Amino acid sequence: MxxxxxxxxxxxxxxxxxPAVLLVFGFTYFPILxxxxxxxxxxxxxxxxxxxxxxxxxxxAVMGTPQFGTILKNTALWVIISLVFQFAIGFLLALLMRKGFRGRGIYQGFVFYSWALSGFLIGIIFRWxxxxxxxxxxxxxxxxGIxxxxxxxxxxxxxxxxxxxxANIWYGVAFFAIMLLAALQSVPSELYEAADIDGASGFSQLFNVTIPYIMPTILSTVALRVIWIFNFPDLIYGxxxxxxxGSTHILTTYMLDKIIFSGDYGQASAIGIICIIILLLFLVFYMFATKAEKAGDF
Amino acid sequence: MRKATKWMALPMVTVLAVGSLSACSSSGTQKAADGGKAAPAKVNLKMIESLTSPARTEVIKKMIASFEAANPNIKVELISPPLEGADNKISTMLNAREDLDVLEVRDVTVKQFVTNKWIADLSSYTNAWSGYKDLNANAIAMANYINNTPYFIPYGLYEKMLFYRKDWFDAKGLTPPKTWDELYKDAKALTDPANNRFGYSFRGGSGADGYIVDLLRDFNGSNVNPDDAMFLKSGATIFSTPEAKQGLTMYANLYKDGSPKDSVNWAFAEQVQGFVSGTTAMLIQDPDTIDPVSQKLGQGTWATAPMPVGPTGISHYKVGAAGWGVTSYSKHPNEAWKLIEFLSSPEQNAIFTKTAGVIPIHNSASVDKSFTQGAYKPYIDMANDPAHFVSYKPETDYKGFGEWRKIVQQDMQAVLLNHLSIDDALKKWDAYWINEKKQGK
Structure with missing residues (x-):
């Protein structure tokens, strides 16, 4: 042989x-293991x-605390409500910014600005x-008088x-606005011309042309945002x-609490693993539900 | 030929990478240059602070500059991580044995640093140091807090006192409260929600724990064991008595009748802001608050007073401390100590304490006018009245202390929001400390 x-x-x-393999292993996989x-x-x-x-x-110890139920419920609320409003408002802004108008550049700057701030800083600003x-x-x-x-x-x-x-909705709107605007600008204008000829209304164009065309972007940005919002304790912490x-704890703030107050990295890591498991389950379900091939590349 | 160039590229990349790395550490080449026999080798010390604030960092840098001027062979590099999470960063660095010589050690971290064998026993240095006996009793006690061994030299002490709005008190014909019950009555009298005025800057958020536990000690009076102050002399916890219930009930009423509703989640910043913005009439805080208060409030509108006492006339106070220690693995312990000795001299300590807003560590400071008059005066008064002001050994050396801080803060919030009864909270805390005692330190 x-x-x-x-x-x-x-x-x-x-x-x-x-070198690249060693770096990735050293700074990504080794910490996970x-x-x-x-x-x-x-x-x-x-x-x-x-x-x-x-x-x-x-x-x-972690799952046995009486708070754990509240924490899970809060985590779900935190992710779902934040995501729905971030997406809806972000999409609306992207639609409004698609057509050129005077001062669009500056306006975009204002819309995207929140995304450039650190979550902890936003937390402190909103705290006041x-x-x-x-x-x-x-x-x-x-x-x-309200x-x-x-x-x-x-x-x-x-x-x-x-x-x-x-506060989280305010912060995350910018991300959807940026990503969806980029996707909207890639929709070929011929499609709209064709739709016009067929006599489709603006509303019907939105649902039959625009949204189907940018669906891959929508699917991948939503998945990304779910993971990021889930892993975003900064704001609540601040x-x-x-x-x-304890009424606003989510899993990741609870994890920080375990480190900062108790110095208990064991329990904090246990929470980290619970987070990974929940996210993996979500992603498997999400890919299955949306037929992964539509979601494009992550 | 093509292959050859490819192969050439690899070492080139490596050389470039290494080159850029070594460019960052100029100290390495400096050492070699100074390494001649004529001059002694230059020593680089690395120092890290924890309670970072811009003004304080500037003073430390100035002190380091005078140290370097006096010791041209020693260079000190100061690391100033942001206050949030600084202690975690320090722990991580120590655990990884990263290059560090001098570090800020606090009463809340010293036990952990000693247990993990990260910091050095300084007794051989303190024995030879003439300045050691000039330290005041509290500073020496805190230096030797763990195992009766000096593991750090405090740079200053913290102790709470009462700040109050003199103008509001005068307008209502009130005098500053001497007891907790008077404080409650005054707070209630000064509260006027319609005008957005409240009696007391309540601390319900992060850091609420110390306030609650000290108050319960005051209500337990002389029964408290000052050497193990979560417990009474009888061995029961301070939460198990009818006096504890009386104290906690008073405290809950102080929130309901004399404090802003919002203060259930107030931490340090809101608490102080409430006082300086003219929302609250009384504030209990450490001396580092003197500076922000005097900057925001006009002279004569505020004053300070000793801490209120419990029903039997006793107030328990904790002396907090932070200072400088040497890592157990430092390659230059002698130079590191030299720096600490310099920082701990009466002249340097006076410079530092005035900026950082801490109580000085030297006996000689008690004749300094800036500490015997004005806002600092209650500290002298309290120190001179040991019959009523009893100092105790903090419980920070219990394993569960960190967790405890969070538990008591959350439970108290639950009590104030009527989610938990006072009896149940006390029962829970009692059980927690019986268990801590069982587990040992």
Whole structure:
């Protein structure tokens, strides 16, 4: 049997690829594997001299907290409501920006601006806007006569989740506007001309020409956004820190909490794995439901 | 030929990459250049701070510059991570044994650093240091907080006191409260929601834990064991008594009758903002608040007072501290200590404490006018009245302390929002600390 040997060209290709492979492994796969390992260990910053394996204890501890139900419900609300409004408003803005008009460039800049800010910063800005005592939003509502008493947007559990989702919608609209505008501009004008000749109304053109044409973009951006919103604790962390009384925790803020307050990387990693499992299940379902080939390349 | 050029390309890329890397670390070449026998080798120290703020970083840099001027052989590189998550960054660096010599150690991190053997025992240095005995009792106690061993030298101390709106109190003919019950009554009297005025800057959000636990200690009075202050001298927890219930009920009422509704989720920034913006009449805070308050509020409109005492006339206070330590694996421990000794001298410490808003570590500072008069005065008064102001050893060395902070804050919010009864909260906290005690430190 001939031993496995690379010829010179293959060796060159192999060596050229090696740095990239090593980097990806070192900075992407190794941390993932390490995270999985840590999830099954007693890994607390408080004492790293004893990091023995504890089986499923971390998962039991995390899922066993009475809050866990609320956290899952919040995560679902956070993803679904944010996504629906981000998409609807973003799509509307993209449609409006498709046709050229004076100052469109500047207007686009304003629309896309929020996407350039850090989530944590937005969280802090909205924390002051929504402040129940000295916040601008309360002031505006009071002066406009819409409310007679200040609302504790971030201190009342009934309002807190609403407030963080509003901030998230504001933030994420820009992404859909950018991506969908790019897709809209790629729709050939002949299609609309043909539709005009057939006498299709604007509304019917939207649903029979525009949306089917940009469907691949819609499908892939929606999938991306679901993952990103799911993994976006920054805003909530900056605004409410999961409060009041834990009423705005989602899985990822709960994970941060485990690291920042408890220094418990074991339980935090367990939450991380739960997140990965949920997202994988979602993606499998999503690909199946939308017939993956339509979704184009991710 | 083509193949040959391809092969040439590989080492070229490597050379370029390595070249750009070494360009970043000029210290490496510097060391070699100075390595001649005439001059002693230059030592580079790496130092990291945790409670970063722009003004404070600037002062530290100035202090480092004077240190470098006095010690031309030592160069100090300061790392200033953002305050949020700085301690996590430091832990990660230490765990990876990254190049660090001097680091900021806090009362809340020292136990963890010692358990993981990340920081060095400084006793051989403090024994030889003449300045050590000039430190005040609180500074020495905090330096030796873990295992009675000096693991860090505090640069300053934190202690809470009461800030109040003197003009509002005068207008209503009130005097600053001496007890918690008076504070509640005053807060209620000063509350006028129609004019957006409230008596007390309540802390319900992040960091609420210390306020609640200290108050419950005050209500338990002299029964509290100051050496293990989550417990009474009898061994029961401070949450198990009728006095604890009385205290927590008062605290919940203070929120309902004398504080803004929104304050259930207030953290440091909102709490201080509430006071300086003229929404609240009273604020309990550390000395680092003196500076922002005096900048925003006019002179004469505010003043400070000692902490209110519990029903039996006792207030428990925790001295918080942060300071500088040396990593256990530092290659230049002697130079690192030299830097700490320099930073801890009375002159340098005076410069630092005035900017950072902390209580100085030296006995000699108690004759400094800026600390004996004005806003800092309650600290001197409290220190001179040990019968009523009892200091205790903080519980930060319990394993569950980090988790506890979050639990007590969330439970208290649930109590204030009527999702949890006071009895149930106390029962839960009692069980938590019985279990902590069982697990040991």
């Amino acid at each position: 001939k031993p496995f040997r690379l010829n010179r060209t293959q060796t060159f290709i192999f060596l050229s690829l090696l 390490k995270g999985i390992d840590v999830a099954f260990r007693n890994y607390s910053l408080f004492n790293l001299t004893d990091v023995h394996y504890v089986g499923l204890d971390n998962f039991r 806007l929504f402040n129940g005592q000295i916040g601008v939003i309360n002031d505006l509502l009071l002066n406009a 409310i007679t008493e200040r609302i504790g947007f971030l201190s009342d559990p009934k309002w807190a989740m609403f407030s963080v989702i509003v 605004m409410t820190n999961g409060g009041p009384a």
